[in-house]
Amino acid sequence: ETGVTQTPRHLVMGMTNKKSLKCEQHLGHNAMYWYKQSAKKPLELMFVYNFKEQTENNSVPSRFSPECPNSSHLFLHLHTLQPEDSALYLCASSQPGTGDGNTIYFGEGSWLTVV
Amino acid sequence: DAKTTQPTSMDCAEGRAANLPCNHSTISGNEYVYWYRQIHSQGPQYIIHGLKNNETNEMASLIITEDRKSSTLILPHATLRDTAVYYCIATGRDNTGKLIFGQGTTLQVKP
Numbered sequence: 685e686t687g688v689t690q691t692p693r694h695l696v697m698g699m700t701n702k703k704s705l706k707c708e709q710h711l712g713h714n715a716m717y718w719y720k721q722s723a724k725k726p727l728e729l730m731f732v733y734n735f736k737e738q739t740e741n742n743s744v745p746s747r748f749s750p751e752c753p754n755s756s757h758l759f760l761h762l763h764t765l766q767p768e769d770s771a772l773y774l775c776a777s778s779q780p781g782t783g784d785g786n787t788i789y790f791g792e793g794s795w796l797t798v799v
Numbered sequence: 800d801a802k803t804t805q806p807t808s809m810d811c812a813e814g815r816a817a818n819l820p821c822n823h824s825t826i827s828g829n830e831y832v833y834w835y836r837q838i839h840s841q842g843p844q845y846i847i848h849g850l851k852n853n854e855t856n857e858m859a860s861l862i863i864t865e866d867r868k869s870s871t872l873i874l875p876h877a878t879l880r881d882t883a884v885y886y887c888i889a890t891g892r893d894n895t896g897k898l899i900f901g902q903g904t905t906l907q908v909k910p
Contacts, residue, residue: 686842727843727900740897774842786833786890786898790842 690791707775801889821887
């Protein structure tokens with residue numbers, strides 16, 4: 685248990701569906717992240733939120749839409765995805781400004797399959 | 800962030816020390832060395848980090864050479880549950896978590 689909870693753990697969706705991934709952290713952190721891990725590829729940073737504000741969008745296609753309503757919750761809204769978007773999506777959090785901003789706590793991930 | 804180089808894979812016998820090397824010859828003075836690991840199908844887990852002094856915690860020890868161009872992560876008594884991909888990352892201390900993960904080293908602990 686890392687203090688970062690992701691739901692659902694597994695999701696299968698069609699290319700025309702709209703779904704959302706949810707992340708909640710119980711660590712009191714102010715930064716949250718979405719990472720993507722495709723098969724046999726390194727983790728890729730997608731988005732960074734700092735104090736609810738998006739501070740990084742790593743050239744992610746608009747079919748991925750993040751939302752951060754507060755420092756504890758992060759969503760990734762998915763629509764019109766492609767089969768190549770099938771991957772493990774990881775949420776993470778950390779506490780920037782404390783010297784430990786890079787001590788990141790990851791959730792277990794959401795396995796997404798687009799059919 | 801400085802580039803890091805790690806062996807693709809390593810084996811270790813259960814109960815023995817696992818020594819995972821990392822080369823970061825272009826590391827700058829204010830960059831730390833972080834280690835994470837990812838057990839199959841799980842999210843990465845923070846292990847340890849250091850600047851220039853050797854560090855130890857309940858999971859592992861980190862040995863950084865005096866010139867800081869390389870480091871070694873040591874798991875003192877490897878178990879089968881330590882089988883994972885280990886990532887070495889060199890980055891500024893408060894880079895707000897924008898970590899760049901490479902391919903890492905796949906450590907296989909064998910009985």
